[in-house]
Amino acid sequence: MEFTKGHGTGNDFVILPDPDGALDLTPGLVAALCDRRRGIGADGVLRVVRSAKHPEGAALAGEAEWFMDYWNSDGSAAEMCGNGARVFVRYLIDTDLATVTDEGLPVATRAGVVRALVDGDTISVEMRRPRLYDTSTATLGGLTLAGTAVDVGNPHLVCALPAGLDLPALDLTRAPEFDPVVFPAGVNVEFTAPGGPVDGTDGHVLMRVYERGSAETLSCGTGTCAVAAVALRDAHRDTGVVAVDVPGGRVTVTVTADSCWLAGPAVLVATGRLDPANLHV
Numbered sequence: 001m002e003f004t005k006g007h008g009t010g011n012d013f014v015i016l017p018d019p020d021g022a023l024d025l026t027p028g029l030v031a032a033l034c035d036r037r038r039g040i041g042a043d044g045v046l047r048v049v050r051s052a053k054h055p056e057g058a059a060l061a062g063e064a065e066w067f068m069d070y071w072n073s074d075g076s077a078a079e080m081c082g083n084g085a086r087v088f089v090r091y092l093i094d095t096d097l098a099t100v101t102d103e104g105l106p107v108a109t110r111a112g113v114v115r116a117l118v119d120g121d122t123i124s125v126e127m128r129r130p131r132l133y134d135t136s137t138a139t140l141g142g143l144t145l146a147g148t149a150v151d152v153g154n155p156h157l158v159c160a161l162p163a164g165l166d167l168p169a170l171d172l173t174r175a176p177e178f179d180p181v182v183f184p185a186g187v188n189v190e191f192t193a194p195g196g197p198v199d200g201t202d203g204h205v206l207m208r209v210y211e212r213g214s215a216e217t218l219s220c221g222t223g224t225c226a227v228a229a230v231a232l233r234d235a236h237r238d239t240g241v242v243a244v245d246v247p248g249g250r251v252t253v254t255v256t257a258d259s260c261w262l263a264g265p266a267v268l269v270a271t272g273r274l275d276p277a278n279l280h281v
């Protein structure tokens, strides 16, 4: 089995080329590939499959040749992955499976078709505009924090830390508790603190995340979009540019009237072959 390893601001993925959808990708195989000691190790898997050859992509085949079949490291599938989409596009370009025109490169996902642009090392993906839809809470080690529920194609809960609490000191080794009535399919929980001024932006936020299906990661692209939308709401703005610093680096989120652009680096670090028989499935 061929694979490539890549990451976007430290949110890392095993990329599996499977243009004809021939691979029997099971939750067990995904979890074994993502195992950081017995497998390749990653926050998730990106299967690169032609939309026409995947049951969840076929309806979008007229709009986008390639379907991003994204899986979390625990073997659960998710609707959308912002950093994954950027790394997916890097892979398509570097392997000559696609080229980016002035209109951008469309990619099919479970949350619909997203569009990507490339500018040197930076890959930007246009996703749906985040929808803020409820208030809820997350509880972490006896600390309950208020937050805003945000739909970015996948579910998020954005919780600002009260003054006096230190973002780097937060213990994210265990999953935050959340309200299953508000989030019946689980949720990605972002914890935020204000950042200082950054030139050319309307806001700057520091963020850590506990991802549904992957635990704490160094970055979550859709999470940064959710955080940016909440920051703009709190600044009484409908649109704007927000720099979001995550443990893996910085991304820039531009919320427009009808969409959301996520921009940052996307890097491929290795390509190889593995024998699935040797994995701990």
Ligand SMILES: N[C@@H](CCC[C@H](N)C(=O)O)C(=O)O
Residues within 6 Å of the ligand: 011, 072, 077, 078, 079, 080, 081, 082, 083, 084, 154, 155, 188, 211, 212, 213, 214, 217, 219, 220, 221, 222, 223
């Ligand atoms: N890291 C991703 C989000 C991946 C999916 C998420 N864990 C979920 O289950 O919704 C990103 O960059 O957006």
